[in-house]
Amino acid sequence: MEIRGTATCTLGQVFELLHSPALDKRFFTNEDFPRIMAALSKRGKDVPEVSKEVCEAIYFLARGYDVPISSEVDHSKKKISSELSPFLSGVIDAILSASELDKKTPFGLPASASAYGALIEIVRVSNMWDFEAVIAIMDLMPRIMRRLNTALDAKAISSDDKTNRQNLQALLCDVLHAIIEKLGNSLHADKVRESAQSMSLQFCRVLTCDCSTACDKAALAIGALARAVGPKFLDHMPIFLQYYSVKLFSPIYLEVIGTIFHVLGDEILPCCDDMMDVLYEGLSKPKLKPQILACFGEIALAIGKHFEEYHLQAVRKKLKEAANPRYYANVSDEDKVDYGNQLRQGICKAYSGILRGIKDQKSGLKVAADLVEFIEAVSEDESRCT
Template structure:
């Protein structure tokens, strides 16, 4: 019954570590113990074990992989050693970094076929293990190997072996097989698997979801496998009967008693909305009923996926409308069914209900997610999809709740208003925004609840981002009103970090809206006060919370970038201040804080350099600082921090543009860092920026670059021919060669 999983010679999978030792490799401890030691709380023991494993891998890779696969397959082995063996195996086959991934693939393909066969036999045997962690790890490793070998026409029997056993094995093996098929579909391109095998895979996983024995482990594994297999199902979704069957099983699975199974089923619906939007017309009403029930009544993980379905439909319809225009002919290649527009009367009340489900202690830092946030995000996507039609459906909710005593009602009304500001026309929104603006400013200062103030500041930022000109062009936005806005935002920078961060964001978009106003800006009278308040915010003891420090510097940059010649002298006064901040940061022992600050300060100096270098009135005064600025940038390069290196390189590019031919005096000291940047394959963003700086310097110093050309050209040509360089960097390299 398990003939496809268990090798004929079981001794292949019952490996004794010493069998694979070479004369050069002197590890005397059993692999099991080494793996356990590698997880020891004793740092010395752990480090020694890690070094032993590294040496074993370097000196005898086939033996290393065989020992690990044998460890994973050994049911008598400790669970902890088996899990680590599987993890190391997986990491020996795959990596996130593209060049490393290619290297590992080639290393596996070049192994002796007999050794590879033994490893694969052990992995397939592990799928029969009674230990869940071992089976699950083996499933992932089998899929990684399949992702390497199937495109090479190797291991052709794998899928057939898995499928032939799926209905004839114990429950735990069937579960592991379905899990393996799911991971395999995630790793392998659909073009690699023939349609007959695709049909069998889909049949197996759909039958697993609809398992007559009701085993939840099988149904969950099958549901998750279907999620990964949907990309293989183009032909099946083009067949009405097959599509109907798949959709029926998924919809039935959304009613499972088990939360994880329901969640997996809704995840399948979300994926179908993205992949097969054009096939949903016959099912959309039933799906709305299912999702509405889940949003209102189900556990949060399920409800979030139900909301995500409608967010995905919004994304699809927005893309179609943007790509093809609003009107569609009957034979349009990509039809828009206007599901969102048709569902508006029922969908909007459903989403507004979710906004009232905030958590009292919800985390307002970036990355927090709950039903209220998901509902507001979806509401914003609906606004982008249908435009003006959403306003009349949302405004009654806002008007009813915005002044209620319950903070949840006030916050939800504010969130709803902010969410619909991107999509409807300015003509539709401007009257509403101008009425709301004074109310929002008052709420930002006076509302007693932190959540309400946080959302209010965010909404003000959305007003300035999307409707700046509409607000500015109305009588309500006069000079006094401008002062009121700035006063409120500055005062809010002293509030809790999450509120202060949102206030910075609002000021960012307010300043951005004045970028093209010419020589006079309403912000000019307040420039110094704004700058001082932002600098004060960066020095708060809690500035690391809620990204406040980052937001303050980014806003300072935007305020400087959008400033006019009237404030150029004030911008010049910022130079020694930021230089001192950078100097202090370089001397700091707080490594985590330093890592963040170096990049922010270099970025700030870059904006200041660009601003002052382009203004004749301040260029002369700025030049007195260039030597000291360059010295600070060179000190930044001595710190091992990729983000800081990137920002420092960009700032040096701006400095080269501002100083012109005079920049050549910095080249003797700077050249080594320029060369290091061009050689930095691992942090390819730094490499790409360095290429751009080469161009900036060449344009600045012209023929004075000649003494450095041989080294630069040698490195550029070397990089162009290298397989280790990220592909996104090579087009800029070609541009640099032309310069």
């Protein structure tokens, strides 16, 4: 076992230091490559001490193929990036075996970050112009979804189980995020749309956990899913709105709300009033206020005249309240100075989005006047950031 582990670790270090897609820097031949992949695939099903090293070696191997692929890409680079494609199914099987969940105690051991990191890297560098790669990534998506479903449904008895479950949820959301982006940006986005309902529910369930990392990973995956599905994401908004509340807000979650508005545009109008009401409620949370104000700018940019018609006056009032210098001007406490700068940045982003989104000149002049008033107040504050 020690020899197998050390040999695999050495191979991983060689991949990390020497493996490059450039033809003149390659240290293995075409004849060597199948043997290397066969050995890694076999050892991925070895004991944990060895399989962990296999996952790290595969991570560095995949990272060496980090070459953007397009129809116009250099032929030699496209050929090199395709080398992994015939072996992807076997390698993915090996990685999943290395990180297999125990049916009785799925959280008995810490989730293998190296295994899921290797999966993410493999997905990221896969050439979607190759049929083998497409099939392998499509097959991986439901397998990861099943694991996430297990992680969501299994009971965590001890505090260690709870921590491991949260870490596992974060890792699985990360893998699905990579898959969604890969398939969503290819000719095979339909496969993402077919599973969008189930993934939406899974990601939203992760949002309710106590781990901020897992929540942020789930939010980012929802944003990627919205971009991949496009306007049809409106069909999944009822699920999203069930988990849309101030207590789940975070800076990343609020960025994703802006993404959803941009993806849906005018299609989101039936949901808009309810979503805006929750955002207004969130302004009572000082830590969230800068991001919520910035989110208003993204919403205005996304829905334009509709924002101007229904929400502009209310948002102008909120911005004026937030911009009142008495809340943060000329303070000496470092935390308050930092918060004041964040708040001003959020206000600036809001005004920027509103001015670019609204169409009526009279409304634009009123907003511009508000902005000038805000700038004058900031210029008089000696504690502002430069």
